[in-house]
Amino acid sequence: MASDHADAPEPPIALLAPGQLIDGFRVQALLHQGGMAQLWRVVAVDSDEALPLIMKVPRTGTGDDPAAIVGFEVEQMILPALSGPHVPRFVARSGLGQRPYIVMERIDGPSLLPRLEAAPLPLAEVVDIGARVATALHDLHRQRLVHLDVKPSNIMFRADGSAVLVDYGLSRHDRLPDLLEEEFRLPLGTGPYMSPEQVLGIRNDPRSDLFALGVMLYHFTTGARPFGAPDNVRGLRQRLYRAPLPPRALRPDCPPWLQEVLLCCLEVRPGLRWQSAAQLALALQNPEQIVLTERAQRIGRGGWLQPLWRRWMGAAAGPAMDGAAGVASQLMRSPIIVAAVDVELGTEALLEQLRESVRRTVAAEPGARLACISVHTAGRGGADDQSRHARLLIELKHWARPLAQALDFGEGRLTFHVLEASDPAAALVEFAQRNQVDHIVMGARGRSALRRYLGSVSSQVVAQAPCTVTVVRI
Secondary structure (H helix, E strand, O other): OEOOOOOOOOOOOOOOOOOOEEOOEEEEEEEEEOOOEEEEEEEEOOOOOOOOEEEEEEOOOOOOOHHHHHHHHHHHHHHHHOOOOOOOOEEEEOOOOOOOOEEEEOOOOOEOHHHHHHOOOOHHHHHHHHHHHHHHHHHHHHOOEEOOOOOHHHEEEOOOOOEEEOOOOOOEEOOOOOHHHHHOOOOOOEHHHOOHHHHOOOOOOOHHHHHHHHHHHHHHHHOOOOOOOOOOHHHHHHHHOOOOOOHHHHOOOOOHHHHHHHHHHOOOOHHHOOOOHHHHHHHHHOHHHOOOOHHHHOOOOOOOHHHHHHHHHHHHOOHHHHOOOOHHHHHHHOOEEEEEOOOOOOOHHHHHHHHHHHHHHHHOOOOOEEEEEEEEOOOOOOHHHHHHHHHHHHHHHHHHHHHHHHHOOOOOOEEEEEEEOOOHHHHHHHHHHHOOOOEEEEEOOOOOHHHHHHOOHHHHHHHHOOOEEEEEOO
16 A cells, blocks of 8 residues: 655665666656656657656665555556556656666656645635546546546646646556556555545546545645545545545535535445546536535534444445446446537427437436537627527527436536537537537538538538537438
8 A cells, every 4th residue: 555655755765877878768867756666867869859758767675665566567568558648658668677667758847746735725726626637537547547546746737737647556457457456455555545446455447536536626625635644454444434524614615516526526435426537527617517415515524323324335335336347338338428409590300309319319328417508609798698698598408308307317417508609610629629528419400502512510520529429410
């Protein structure tokens, strides 16, 4: 089990030396001394590429933690399988029989670790951090990876503000061997951030990362950890039956919707949390549409029955019962679906056909979130635009009412968005990209030669959207 104090610096025992040449990489300076590895700044001597690089070298001495060695093997195996803006770019790794190392992109932006000292943070910053980290996590989950060590020191930010997850030594990939599960029986992770299912030895559920993110956001909101800093298995197991103190008890200006979000992340059963990081990010970016439950009203941990109830929910019926069969299967069960509805110009027949198509799509995905969207061209502002926006929102909700009744939506699975844009297709594509939408269902009004020549909204969305698009026609 990784200690909560693993980020504390130790006196450096240099594993390399400045000026040393290793497989075409020139060692420059020691950047970080961690409990499991050292990070050195290096340059590629035979490359003109300007990518800043670091070399990660594990501590392999007699007295070092064996989990550090296995974890390094895990990271050597996993990092080449990942890509995208939320992961350091993999460059090279050592071969068999060589000094172990990984060379990767050096992220020059800050980590979140210094922000712990400033907690509690402004609420707007907490929400912004949560949305960006959730977006990064969903990208990793789509690549079939569960990070399993989400904490401030493992989150960095690029110059454009996008979050980057680092340190994959405790991670699990659906398509790669889980060496840590094969070698160790004790819970693996960082004490304050470990999910209940991790404590029970379950390592394949992406909702574990949402629990850890919830712990981090709780700390940033209140200045306190929801479950303390346990350093043994007995202390870790308390989160199976001991509820966290509601954030508003520690910070009265925390809005009810944010308490709802945080306590949902910290549910003992994965099935009661947000079902995907994308769904969490969507909620954080649309707080006015979060449905408040009794979580939002809590002021204490509950009476003496609360620990017994949580113990039963967690240990007896919880993580082992509704845990995911893998990252991909959990995401497939929990998509974000968009219904793009032209409530102003759509014919009654088209709107009815679109509603039926959306109903069938959502009914096949019990964990889906449905976002109903209408786009109108922005005017000159003022009262007319505000009135039109309100009218479209009312009409959109009226269109969706039969859907809500037929599908028995609960706990905010249905949201409504009226977008103002001069280019409706671009607005839909941008919404899909920003919210990591899985499926767009939209109507197409006609087939005239002029519309085909100019390019219809539906054809543009089909060509540009980063997800599946279903076009409904009469």
